[in-house]
Amino acid sequence: MNLSVLKYTGEEVGRSVQLPKEVFGIEPNDHAIYLDVKAILAGRRQGTHQSKERNAVSGSRRKIKRQKGSGTARAGDIKSPLFRGGGRTFGPRPRDYSFKLNRKVKKLARRSALTYKAKSNHIAILESFSFEAPKTKNYLGMLQKLSFLDEKTLLIIPSVDKNIVLSSRNIKQAKVVCVDHVNTYDLLHAKKLLIMETAITPIVEKLTQ
Structure with missing residues (x-):
């Protein structure tokens, strides 16, 4: 898939990049996506819920x-538990909801998510850039010039x-991650995917090796 490289101001640079098929053009695996998203959301659960059973109630x-x-x-x-003020039967206890997912399944899920984004033309490639100072106005201006201001990016x-x-x-619908922290949930949750040109090679290396 060939995409034109854009400046963060929305203008075309004059060159294009070819997105590798081994990451952006595979046969998507929906079950791998389901498992990876489930693992990510399970890992975010605090699991601190607890109620008093009869051994913890005073009396x-x-x-x-x-x-x-x-x-x-x-x-x-x-x-x-039959009486008012008694303990709760089989109440919730603190627990860890996270579970292990094989590395190959995670990589397959992320490649599948990137493939879906490429097929739906929701990927934009940006030339490398940086801001002189951290200002929300700068990032909002970039999204506005790219016509993504009202989209989750x-x-x-x-x-x-x-x-x-x-x-x-401070922008509710915008998120920035480096290559090492890309995950399937964030890829699918965003409507538009912006990839810095210099991040394509690290993404391919991380998901194919």
Whole structure:
């Protein structure tokens, strides 16, 4: 797939780049995408939920009435889940929701997500750039000139650029990540994918090796 390289001001540079088929033109694997997104979202869960079971509720352990002869059901101590103020039966406990996913499946999922973006023509290649200072106005101006102001965008840069990252941080629908932190969920969540020209080779190397 051939795409023209754009300046961050929206103007064409006058050259184009060929997106490698081994990353941007494979047969997408939907199940790999599902597993990777599921793993990412599971890893973000805090898992700090907890309720008091009968061993954590304050109260006497004494049997509140005799076993037989009262004419009502048998009952143990006052901390029983059957009584108001008692413990909860099988309540939630703190746990870790994350699970391991094979590296090859992750790479396949990310290549599949990039392929979907390429097929739907939602990728734009930008010439390398940086801002002199971290200003939200600069990043908003870039999105406006690229006609992506009202779209959810993901900008992939080759390495961390503090000025670019800080300029985008206050924009709700914009996100900037370096190549090392690209994941399937972010790729699919964004409507438009902006890739810095110098980040293409690192992406290909990371997802094919």
